[in-house]
Amino acid sequence: MRGSASTVEFLREFVKSPTTTAAVGPSSRFLAAQMVAPVPGRGEPVVVELGPGTGSFTEAIQRRLGGRGRHLALELNPRWAETLRERFPRVETVCANARELPALLAERGLRADVVVSGLPWAAHAPVDGVPLVRLIADSLTEDGAFTQFAYTWTRWAPPARRQYRDLLATFDETVISRTVWRNVPPALVYLARRPR
Structure with missing residues (x-):
């Protein structure tokens, strides 16, 4: 699914459920490049994608x-999960909530080298006192990395500030990128490395 068809699909899903669809349209290749930068260029890394949507980051990964x-891609929306399976047969796409990540990796005997997240801020809210970031x-x-994008205008919203505090408390290093102006709307990337 490419171009305007993907944008229409995103808008439809956003209108249906704005709290579970993080974006109003697919991310640009410029944002995708920043999001997947921590994926190692050699070896056999395990990469997990949370909330891949229609696959902008999936393609870059x-x-x-x-x-x-x-x-491994975890997508809550069944329609998008099916679309991803068709578009990217090499990706293990699971229709699941991001909070199922530890169990899904344990079932496969894996740990992630990189987690790339396109989830909305609402998905990061603590459940039973445990934030998704944990x-x-x-x-x-041990040397793993986590990336999460956000629109620049949401950076100072209470959920974004809460997540930033969680990142600082949970990782040795957290960096916020410069604004990716060539994304609509403009966005930035949170990069966290080395979980504590």
């Missing part, structure tokens, strides 16, 4: 992997 490693960190290898 697959290019970066070049047939290496494992790529579950992600616990699923990563």
